[in-house]
Amino acid sequence: WHAMSMSIMLVVVHLFIPNSFVNATAVSIATTLVFSLLAIHVGALSVSDTLTMTMLLVLVNTVGIIAAHRYQCLGRRQFRAQSILRHLSFRDHLTGCYNRRYMEEHLLEQEVERASRYPAWLTVIMCDLDHFKVINDTYGHPTGDVVLQHFAGLLRAACRDHIDSVVRYGGEEFMLILPETDLRGGVRLAERLRRAIADEPAYRDERRAISVTASFGVVAADFSVAGMGGDPRTLITRADELLYRAKSAGRDRVESDEFARAPMVA
Incomplete structure (x- = not known):
């Protein structure tokens, strides 16, 4: 259950908290490592539980990183398109004046x-x-x-x-x-x-x-x-x-x- 809650938090970090892609990735990976070390140190996990938790966290981080990267690329394209439209709205297309x-x-x-x-x-x-x-x-x-x-x-x-x-x-x-x-x-x-x-x-x-x-x-x-x-x-x-x-x-x-x-x- 803790691992599932942790996965939800990672999704929030990647997609819903405004931040740069690099910062979101660093925070999610660092948080995952700290959580994994605590779970191994505190909890008496079986091999199957440890493997399941690891796969779950790896999957969430992978999907979150890919989604965050695509979201950032989409935001950049939208910003570029808005900049071009704004430029065209007050500039003459032939002379640039x-x-x-x-x-x-x-x-x-x-x-x-x-x-x-x-x-x-x-x-x-x-x-x-x-x-x-x-x-x-x-x-x-x-x-x-x-x-x-x-x-x-x-x-x-x-x-x-x-x-x-x-x-x-x-x-x-x-x-x-x-x-x-x-x-x-x-x-x-x-x-x-x-x-x-x-x-x-x-x-x-x-x-x-x-x-x-x-x-x-x-x-x-x-x-x-x-x-x-x-x-x-x-x-x-x-x-x-x-x-x-x-x-x-x-x-x-x-x-x-x-x-x-x-x-x-x-």
Whole structure:
């Protein structure tokens, strides 16, 4: 009876107590050995009883170890699948940048709240590849996808890891969110990106090299100014206006402005 109770305890250790596979196995084997030594020392067991008890404990440990290992593998697969789904929910599948939905629902509002709390500067850059439709129409969408991936790679490489955010806003349009960055810093980054994109071919094979240019709209908000705040979408609207001003002025340029909240009407 003690051996049967011990077997139930071993099943509980393997399957129902949250622990790592290695720890559960070590605890069960050590407990089995201690129990066996006590049973042999205290109880006057016959050979058949000892053999029966040993086989019972070995069987329970074997089944428990196999079941615990399978359970752990299943848990790892579930965690991996959940991680992939979570990644896909806020990342663009082509470029690896954040997608627009995640930006609108979480990212920008979170950065605006953080800038308001400290307070600090916050800069938003809207950028768009010039004449990208011509590339798709001339060379095909697979080549256009490579150009977009190249563009996104340059944007991510120029940003600070775990601080700045790169968002694929739509099509060939991207947005950069730069915490604790003033207008001067945002313009300097945009100009560096503009030159890097124009100087390096976005696509190259044995037959041709494709170069592109990009236009940028930079808006910076100083949240240390009294009364600064409001809807984060106003920053996007202003950056978009500056981007289209750059497009209208001939493309391959940077337009910038410091965001000022409209005065409240009494």
